[in-house]
Amino acid sequence: MTTRTSPLRADIDLEAPGRRVGHVRLPNSVHESAYGWIPIPIAVIRGGEGPTVLLTAGNHGDEYEGQIALLKLVRELDPARLRGRVIVLPRMNLPAAAAGRRTSPIDGGNLNRVFPGDPDGTVTEQIASYVASVLVPMTQASIDIHSGGSSLDYLPCAYARLPADPGLRARQRAALQAFGAPRAILVENPLTNNSMSATALAAGHVHFSTEIGGGGTTRPSSQAIADDGVRRFLAHLGVVDDAPPVAAPTRMMRVAGAEHYVYAPVRGLFEPAFELGDVVMRGQLAGRIHFPEEPERAPRELHFAGDGVLVCRRVSSLVAPGDCLAHLASDL
Ligand SMILES: [Zn+2]
Numbered sequence: 001m002t003t004r005t006s007p008l009r010a011d012i013d014l015e016a017p018g019r020r021v022g023h024v025r026l027p028n029s030v031h032e033s034a035y036g037w038i039p040i041p042i043a044v045i046r047g048g049e050g051p052t053v054l055l056t057a058g059n060h061g062d063e064y065e066g067q068i069a070l071l072k073l074v075r076e077l078d079p080a081r082l083r084g085r086v087i088v089l090p091r092m093n094l095p096a097a098a099a100g101r102r103t104s105p106i107d108g109g110n111l112n113r114v115f116p117g118d119p120d121g122t123v124t125e126q127i128a129s130y131v132a133s134v135l136v137p138m139t140q141a142s143i144d145i146h147s148g149g150s151s152l153d154y155l156p157c158a159y160a161r162l163p164a165d166p167g168l169r170a171r172q173r174a175a176l177q178a179f180g181a182p183r184a185i186l187v188e189n190p191l192t193n194n195s196m197s198a199t200a201l202a203a204g205h206v207h208f209s210t211e212i213g214g215g216g217t218t219r220p221s222s223q224a225i226a227d228d229g230v231r232r233f234l235a236h237l238g239v240v241d242d243a244p245p246v247a248a249p250t251r252m253m254r255v256a257g258a259e260h261y262v263y264a265p266v267r268g269l270f271e272p273a274f275e276l277g278d279v280v281m282r283g284q285l286a287g288r289i290h291f292p293e294e295p296e297r298a299p300r301e302l303h304f305a306g307d308g309v310l311v312c313r314r315v316s317s318l319v320a321p322g323d324c325l326a327h328l329a330s331d332l
Contacts (some may be wrong), residue, residue, distance in 0.1 A: 050084025054142040056313030066145025069226035148214020158184040160208035178236030180246035259306030264319040
């Protein structure tokens with residue numbers, strides 16, 4: 001990793017007023033395309049004086065609410081009525097998004113594990129480097145919109161790594177409530193320090209992520225949370241005047257450490273003993289892993305290590321050691 005500025009640039013002017021849509025051109029010389037480049041879509045909508053907001057989706061390519069919400073936003077935001085600038089990357093990891101996969105088919109990279117990237121690194125590291133060293137420094141606020149992807153399904157929520165600075169923490173809290181997801185989960189022990197969120201918060205952004213649904217699809221209810229939430233975030237920042245009202249106050253929750261997670265210790269078929277949204281207690285049965293190659297063998301029982309609400313579950317029943325099967329969150 002390096003902090004050197006990425007040499008990549010968008011082929012549109014990000015400074016002038018109005019709406020422009022173009023690409024960040026990432027050179028990729030391969031067998032099929034000797035002088036080729038990867039066209040990562042980028043849009044800018046700029047109006048009058050105001051903050052610059054960065055909205056990203058497709059960090060993981062198989063998470064769709066954010067990609068769809070940002071495509072709508074690019075078409076619908078009116079620069080004449082905007083105070084500030086909105087920069088949109090609807091498919092930040094384009095190779096992964098085009099393949100409908102969490103990770104890049106080019107280099108296997110998980111974009112949300114390689115920030116702040118490397119301008120001389122792999123394709124995925126170069127994308128992270130461009131966002132971290134070019135876009136983040138021109139921005140004051142951002143959301144990186146995620147869902148559970150193909151392997152996980154979430155109760156729709158905003159999902160926030162906590163900034164160290166108490167002032168920024170308070171501004172993040174206010175923005176989470178303005179976004180208006182049914183719940184916001186504050187993450188006390190993030191799974192990585194190399195995420196878009198870690199980079200944006202280190203830069204002092206009012207920032208959070210989301211986990212809106214999952215299972216490699218989208219639903220009207222989860223799509224509406226993304227569509228309306230980004231508009232409410234922009235209204236909260238004073239960038240737009242109007243946004244859909246919040247249906248109900250956001251339930252503030254926390255996810256702690258290992259006691260809130262259930263992982264598979266062995267290979268087999270997982271039979272969950274819970275539904276998303278269930279309230280569970282420490283010691284309660286989480287489910288059983290069956291051994292299909294040994295029909296006479298009793299299944300392995302798994303139990304919850306903490307109390308909380310079941311907010312995330314694995315989609316596939318086929319599990320291997322190390323797979324996350326479920327995680328909990330508890331009320332603040
Ligand atoms: Zn994701």
